[in-house]
Amino acid sequence: MITRRHLAGLAASSLAAPALAQAPWSPTRSIRVLVGFTAGGGTDVTTRIVAGKMQTLLGQPIVVENRPGGAGNIASEATVTAAPDGHTLMMGTIASLVMNPLISRLSFDMMTDLTPIGRSVDVTNFLVVPADRPWRDLPALIAAARAQPEAVAYGSSGVGSAGHLAGALLEQRCGIRTVHVPYRGGGQLITDILSGKVDYAVATAATTLQHVEAGRLRALGVPTPARSALAPDVPTIAEAAGLPGYEVANWYALMGPRAMPEPIVTRLNDALVEALRDPEVAAGLSRHGLEPAPSSAADLGRFMREETARWGPVLREAGASAN
Numbered sequence: 001m002i003t004r005r006h007l008a009g010l011a012a013s014s015l016a017a018p019a020l021a022q023a024p025w026s027p028t029r030s031i032r033v034l035v036g037f038t039a040g041g042g043t044d045v046t047t048r049i050v051a052g053k054m055q056t057l058l059g060q061p062i063v064v065e066n067r068p069g070g071a072g073n074i075a076s077e078a079t080v081t082a083a084p085d086g087h088t089l090m091m092g093t094i095a096s097l098v099m100n101p102l103i104s105r106l107s108f109d110m111m112t113d114l115t116p117i118g119r120s121v122d123v124t125n126f127l128v129v130p131a132d133r134p135w136r137d138l139p140a141l142i143a144a145a146r147a148q149p150e151a152v153a154y155g156s157s158g159v160g161s162a163g164h165l166a167g168a169l170l171e172q173r174c175g176i177r178t179v180h181v182p183y184r185g186g187g188q189l190i191t192d193i194l195s196g197k198v199d200y201a202v203a204t205a206a207t208t209l210q211h212v213e214a215g216r217l218r219a220l221g222v223p224t225p226a227r228s229a230l231a232p233d234v235p236t237i238a239e240a241a242g243l244p245g246y247e248v249a250n251w252y253a254l255m256g257p258r259a260m261p262e263p264i265v266t267r268l269n270d271a272l273v274e275a276l277r278d279p280e281v282a283a284g285l286s287r288h289g290l291e292p293a294p295s296s297a298a299d300l301g302r303f304m305r306e307e308t309a310r311w312g313p314v315l316r317e318a319g320a321s322a323n
Contacts, residue, residue, distance in 0.1 A: 024266075025266075026058065030063055031058065032062070032065050033254075035067065035091050036073070036076065037158070038066060038188055040185070042290070043185075043252055045290070046120060051064055053275035053280075053281050054275045069184060071159050076106075076110070084258060084264075089256050092252065094249070094251055094252075094307065095161040096160075098110075098160075110304075113257075117253075117254040118254055119295040120253055121290040121291055126209070126222055127202045128201055128202075128219050131217060135218075141199075142170075149177040152178045154198060154199060154202075155182075155183055155197075163203055165315075170246075174243070186203055187207065206289055219234045220240065224249070269297050
């Protein structure tokens with residue numbers, strides 16, 4: 001016979017089960033965030049600033065681990081093969097998340113073998129040249145490249161990076177031929193452009209502006225629709241070179257391994273968004289030309305697909321290849 005007390009117990013257990021299922025996830029040990037580029041570059045700077053706040057919100061230390069190489073592919077592969085328990089994440093870039101699948105034969109599918117968590121920042125880039133180069137404006141640099149094909153070399157933080165895209169798009173729009181020199185990250189790139197080993201680069205404000213202000217580099221343009229508040233006297237590449245519509249957006253995003261459970265994604269996204277909205281974090285990012293751009297996990301997935309569709313034709317025309 002089913003008693004009233006038995007029925008009450010069944011009712012209580014049926015109410016408790018959903019509550020337990022919806023309990024928020026919390027990390028049980030330190031979290032590592034992989035960065036696919038060398039220390040000192042824009043991705044590294046962003047990750048360390050944001051991680052400082054996220055670890056307070058999540059209650060566990062966050063360790064930033066640099067895994068440079070393969071234009072971010074080494075870090076991506078390590079993330080793909082990690083357990084989807086929220087303790088291994090990756091700060092991806094437009095290069096590692098969108099461009100690499102377009103130009104490389106990968107052992108994994110970026111769209112299905114990684115879990116989007118949320119966008120972190122939009123990145124301000126500057127086209128810079130060493131201060132000892134004769135070019136005072138972008139038309140002078142373009143004229144030199146046109147006069148001597150493949151005599152001008154530009155550096156980037158890797159094949160498929162925003163700096164590579166900016167150089168390839170400049171070649172296509174201006175009908176010039178230059179030499180692309182890819183590096184393993186923004187830190188190494190800036191070291192070489194300061195020493196004059198490459199003629200120009202489109203690189204992050206985090207790595208360039210201090211040298212522009214010190215007179216070691218000269219900024220000739222920004223690859224954005226409007227001038228940057230960080231250096232309002234520097235024209236956009238579109239206006240400086242007479243190239244309407246020229247634009248190369250740069251951005252970073254937090255990713256996790258495949259099949260990460262929704263409660264973990266939700267908790268990490270909440271912490272990321274809250275960190276990016278913190279005034280101290282926003283101010284720290286702004287000093288490096290980084291603008292908080294929080295998003296949902298679903299919006300990041302859609303954005304990645306849109307970026308893939310946009311840049312595929314440009315890379316095919318440029319004949320870009322990671323090999």
